[in-house]
Amino acid sequence: SRVLRELSEKKKVVVVEHDLAIMDFLCDVVHILYGEEGVFGVVTHPKAVRHAINTYLSGYLSEENIRFSEPIEFEEHPPKPRQDLPLLVTFQRLVKMFKSFRLTVETGAIRVGEVVGVVGPNAIGKTTFVKMLAGVVEPTDGSVDAKIVVSYKPQYISIDYDGTVQEILYKTAEPLFTSNFHKTEIFDALKLKHLMEKPVSSLSGGELQTVAVASCLAKEADLYLIDEPSAYLDSKQRMLVSRTIRRVVENLGKSALVVDHDVYFIDMISDALMVFDGVPGKEGVGRGPFSLHEGMNLFLKAVDVTFRRDEETRRPRVNKPGSYMDRRQKEIGEYYYASV
Ligand SMILES: Nc1ncnc2c1ncn2[C@@H]1O[C@H](COP(=O)(O)OP(=O)(O)O)[C@@H](O)[C@H]1O
Ligand SMILES: [Mg+2]
Structure with a gap:
């Protein structure tokens, strides 16, 4: 983004982007495109x-x-005092050595x-940490x-399945069809109905x-591990997914760990935050969870x-x-939501 900003001092730069934080950081004016998928699109005048x-x-x-779509509301969630919540799982200073990469994750819970x-x-060990959990x-x-049951969505999804979405979900996620809660809060919320008849092999990245x-x-679990859910999704789908994850976790009283690069997505979804840094591809250090602030x-x-x-x-x-x-x-060192 910084490189593009510099370039824009001399040239016009047009950026197509789903990450609203990047857009906010980078762009002066924005054209909205709306319409109906696969039918028509309209480009608006530029707006600040x-x-x-x-x-x-x-x-x-x-x-x-x-009116071009349903409103998407930002659900502000008040910070939860973490120390009041019971512990689910603790990890003791985890180290993972690969041939040319070393990851350390400080003790946390x-x-x-x-x-x-x-x-x-990227390449700092986030996925490796999730895999250890x-x-x-x-x-x-x-x-x-870990005497807990986890449900894990890997970063790279490869489903080698020769059938429809309905068939695979029946096999792997039956509650979507049998429990009212799952039907409303997941199946309907994520608008899965129109995907049911499609062969899994024909799905787009976002649909998959x-x-x-x-x-x-x-799936029934204590901890949901979700690695990069916003990849391939447009900004609206990202909001739906983040809201769905929050609602499910909140209503079922479970926990989730969500890795993502979209900072608005992370802000919307998280009660607490782990921060990884170091030298990508060589050495990574993970710290936290801290309070979101x-x-x-x-x-x-x-x-x-x-x-x-x-x-x-x-x-x-x-x-x-x-x-x-x-x-x-x-x-004053308040990078996040200072009331100044
Ligand atoms: N099985 C493996 N063998 C060797 N190196 C690996 C293996 N898995 C991951 N790595 C290396 O570890 C580093 C961190 O990878 P990863 O955990 O996927 O990072 P992130 O999810 O933060 O992008 C990368 O340099 C990657 O190449
Ligand atoms: Mg990763």
């Missing part, structure tokens, strides 16, 4: 970035008086009823006291992702970006680099 994102989320173009977000650059990879040193998340959430502050400081809340929608907003709020928040 804040107004464009709010309009997009509201589903309503006030200038043109056109996941609590019952919380969603823990995981952020950090899932019991797929053995730590070289340290341990997970949605099916994989649904299948993961429908503390974790976000650490993470945003490392990438040198500040956030505030949008007054209208309560969604997070990236402060423009060098703006008054940006400078002020950096000065």
Whole structure:
């Protein structure tokens, strides 16, 4: 994003992007495209970035008086005092050595009823950590006291299945069809109905992702491990998926660990945060879980970006680099939602 910003001082740059935080950071004006999938599309006049994102989320173009979709509401969730929640699983300083990579995850614990977000650059060990919790990879040193059942959605989904979505979900995620809760909160919420007759092998990346998340959430487990759910999804699908994960975890009193690069997605979904850093491909260190506020502050400081809340929608907003709020928040070390 920084490279593109520099380039835009001399040239015009057009960016197509699903990550609203990136868009907020990068763009001055935004064209919204709306319409009906596979039928028609309409491009709006350019709007200032804040107004464009709010309009997009509201589903309503006030200038043109056109409703183009359902509104998507940002559900603000009050911070949960973590220390009040019972422990679900503790991991003791985990070390994993590969031939040319070393991962250390400091001792930490996941609590019952919380969603823990995981952020950090690529090739820093996030997936390896998730796999150690899932019991797929053995730590070289340290341990997970895991007498718990996990349901795991891997980062790379490869379903080698010769049948329809309905068939595979019947096999792997029966509650989607038999439990009212799962039907409403997962099947309907993720709009799976129109995918039922499709062969699994014909699904697009986004459709496959949605099916994989649904299948993961429908399984009976104590801890849901969800590695990069927003990949291949558009911004609206991301909101639906994040809301679904939160609702399921909250209503069933379970826990989830969610790795993702979309900072708005992570902000929406997480009660607590783990932050990974180090030298990608060589050495990674994972820390946390911290409270969302503390974790976000650490993470945003490392990438040198500040956030505030949008007054209208309560969604997070990236402060423009060098703006008054940006400078002020950096000065006092509040990279995340300072009330200044
Ligand atoms: N089975 C393996 N054997 C050797 N190296 C591996 C293996 N799995 C992962 N790695 C290496 O470990 C590092 C971290 O990978 P990963 O946990 O997938 O990172 P992230 O999920 O943060 O992108 C990468 O450099 C990757 O190449
Ligand atoms: Mg990964």
